[in-house]
Amino acid sequence: MDVSCFGAHGHVPLRVGLLPAAVGGILLTAPAGSARILQLRATARKHRWADHRAVKAEAKDSSKARR
Structure with missing residues (x-):
C-alpha cells in the first residue's frame, strides 16, 4: 500500500496502514460517545x-383524602 502523509511518501503493508486509521477512529469517536x-x-x-x-x-x- 502506498502512503502519502504530510509530504512523506512510502510503502507499507496494508495491515500496518490500517492500524493508525483504526486507532485514530477510536480516538475521535470515544470522547463523543462518552459525552453522549x-x-x-x-x-x-x-x-x-x-x-x-x-x-x-x-x-x-x-x-x-382518607382522613
Missing part, C-alpha cells in the same frame, strides 16, 4: 427523581 452516555445518564437520573417525587406526592395526597 453521560448526557443520557443525567437525563435518566432526572426522570427517575421526578418519578420518585410524583409517587411520593401521590401517596401524600391519597393519605390526606
Whole structure:
C-alpha cells in the first residue's frame, strides 16, 4: 500500500496502514460517545427523581383524602 502523509511518501503493508486509521477512529469517536452516555445518564437520573417525587406526592395526597 502506498502512503502519502504530510509530504512523506512510502510503502507499507496494508495491515500496518490500517492500524493508525483504526486507532485514530477510536480516538475521535470515544470522547463523543462518552459525552453522549453521560448526557443520557443525567437525563435518566432526572426522570427517575421526578418519578420518585410524583409517587411520593401521590401517596401524600391519597393519605390526606382518607382522613
